[in-house]
Amino acid sequence: MSTLRKRITLGALCFSLCAGISSAVFAQSLGSPISESQLRGFDLIAPPDGSGYPGGGGTAIQGKVIFESRCSACHGMKGEGTSAVTRLVGGDMQSEKRPIRTVGSYWPHASTLFDYVQRAMPADAPKSLSSSEVYQVIAYILNMNGIIEASLVLNRDSLQQVEMPNKDGFIDSSQAL
Amino acid sequence: MSKQELEKVAGNGLINRRHLLGLGLAGVGVAASSSLLGADAGMNLEIPSWSKQPGPGASGYGSRSKFADDMQRLSGNPNPLYPGGGASRSPLHQLQGSITPNSLHFERHHAGIPDIDPSRHKLVIHGLVRQPLVFSYEDLLRYPMVSKIYFLECSGNSGTLFGPNPADGTAQSIHGLVSGAEWTGIPLYTLLDEAGVEPEAQWINAVGADAASMGRSIPLNRAMDDVMIALFQNGEPVRPEQGYPMRLFVPGCEGNISVKWLTQIKLSTEPSHFRDETSKYTDTRLDRKSLQFTYPMGTKSVITSPSGKMKLERQGVYQVSGIAWSGRGSIRRVEVSADGGRTWADAMIQSHQSEKALARFLIPWEWSGGDAILQSRATDSQGNVQPTRTSLVTEKGNISTYHFHGIQSWAVNTAGDVANVYA
Numbered sequence: 297m298s299t300l301r302k303r304i305t306l307g308a309l310c311f312s313l314c315a316g317i318s319s320a321v322f323a324q325s326l327g328s329p330i331s332e333s334q335l336r337g338f339d340l341i342a343p344p345d346g347s348g349y350p351g352g353g354g355t356a357i358q359g360k361v362i363f364e365s366r367c368s369a370c371h372g373m374k375g376e377g378t379s380a381v382t383r384l385v386g387g388d389m390q391s392e393k394r395p396i397r398t399v400g401s402y403w404p405h406a407s408t409l410f411d412y413v414q415r416a417m418p419a420d421a422p423k424s425l426s427s428s429e430v431y432q433v434i435a436y437i438l439n440m441n442g443i444i445e446a447s448l449v450l451n452r453d454s455l456q457q458v459e460m461p462n463k464d465g466f467i468d469s470s471q472a473l
Numbered sequence: 474m475s476k477q478e479l480e481k482v483a484g485n486g487l488i489n490r491r492h493l494l495g496l497g498l499a500g501v502g503v504a505a506s507s508s509l510l511g512a513d514a515g516m517n518l519e520i521p522s523w524s525k526q527p528g529p530g531a532s533g534y535g536s537r538s539k540f541a542d543d544m545q546r547l548s549g550n551p552n553p554l555y556p557g558g559g560a561s562r563s564p565l566h567q568l569q570g571s572i573t574p575n576s577l578h579f580e581r582h583h584a585g586i587p588d589i590d591p592s593r594h595k596l597v598i599h600g601l602v603r604q605p606l607v608f609s610y611e612d613l614l615r616y617p618m619v620s621k622i623y624f625l626e627c628s629g630n631s632g633t634l635f636g637p638n639p640a641d642g643t644a645q646s647i648h649g650l651v652s653g654a655e656w657t658g659i660p661l662y663t664l665l666d667e668a669g670v671e672p673e674a675q676w677i678n679a680v681g682a683d684a685a686s687m688g689r690s691i692p693l694n695r696a697m698d699d700v701m702i703a704l705f706q707n708g709e710p711v712r713p714e715q716g717y718p719m720r721l722f723v724p725g726c727e728g729n730i731s732v733k734w735l736t737q738i739k740l741s742t743e744p745s746h747f748r749d750e751t752s753k754y755t756d757t758r759l760d761r762k763s764l765q766f767t768y769p770m771g772t773k774s775v776i777t778s779p780s781g782k783m784k785l786e787r788q789g790v791y792q793v794s795g796i797a798w799s800g801r802g803s804i805r806r807v808e809v810s811a812d813g814g815r816t817w818a819d820a821m822i823q824s825h826q827s828e829k830a831l832a833r834f835l836i837p838w839e840w841s842g843g844d845a846i847l848q849s850r851a852t853d854s855q856g857n858v859q860p861t862r863t864s865l866v867t868e869k870g871n872i873s874t875y876h877f878h879g880i881q882s883w884a885v886n887t888a889g890d891v892a893n894v895y896a
Binding site for chain 1: 604746
């Protein structure tokens, strides 16, 4: 149903049900139509199905340069972090001691790495990296974790093939009461 | 009424709550704050200076007394590399009732507070809908709104109590990531219906307009329930630190999913698996599997007075007071113990018992100068009972430190010092 038709229908319905009540009841369809193509530069969501990946790409070798200049102040030169929160590399969910949870040991989806770096990193200048720079930086983080080769060109197709070590480590509790 | 008439209902000095109901406790004992009164006893009262000259007139925007400005949110040291991160905690030990003033509502930010001009802010609903829509702030102000009182709690609240040693803290420093307010806004289903949800849609993905573009995924069935787009908080426009000009509000659930500065709602078949629902805000169990999308906050209570780092100056009757809440219903019962959980007495629940809101509880207690351990235990309308810390930590482990809702123990020693302990 078109928005216009819906507005008319809703308006008529309200009029028949609530005649005499203030005109506020007619103010129920105020959204303006917009198209997905108009949202291309606005929608940053990159879910695991790969539907949100942009063009561009690059390797960990390229990413190392960006990482060392843009990321290492918080995350360390080797992703070792400057605190438990900023550590990106290492850890083992099955370790005997309390497990260290990092991108490599904990994160179930590689898409989250793309999504988060694109929307929120670097913390002092979010959204300042180009799509190719995001691919390159996350290629380096994945490479430091031994998940991909340094020479792999990470792009929308190859990122979709990346499997994370802890991919089966999560239980969906969204419907728990 | 004489001391002898007070009916003791549990060990170590707990007094029947009926003594609160108009029977009064005057003359029975005195609380710590009354030491000044004691010093004044026997003095002649005179007209004070402020009664002899007119004060300033009305003002455009009110402020509190300069004598009451010690009431402050408590924040940790900012990280110079990430100054917009972090949190501040409500002064639970100083507040009364069940509504938190907006200036003292707890905060948690992931990339600071954006300075949003509402005339340039947009809310987009798109994805699996018949017609993607964009709304302005002015558009949204014209919709019929609902007002409800709800608590909001960060899932990291009280997380220090998962640790092996009890933190030397206050009710504020340990539990201050919870607040209560009246939220006014548009039921989310109103706008989702307007866009027309496609049958295959199962999730909404909500994103804020802060520098982190913080996002969370919420199942559609929950989103269509009591979720609102909140525009007002305690009657005034939502404060910038709470999401101005609009935030998602998901009652009863971990605060992080009530996405602030809301700008995008995308409907999809699957969740987005944002960083803040994979890397963070997930709960790793002892078997190393991790629970994802653990939304409701547990049945919980905390005594806010007497509480950590307070001092009982003299023996006598105190009002043990605190707050209780549940993400799954209303608070039906709060019990208090003064002997570390051996015996319990029912506290009076003062405020209206509405769903997913803070409830204030109160019970008189006579401190005779000995050791005591004060605890409170809440039961909600679904029959969920607040667990002991030991049983919670035994069940959940402490790899993750979210969703702590165990019983808090405040020890009172013979000097009257109050401290957080594990008991």
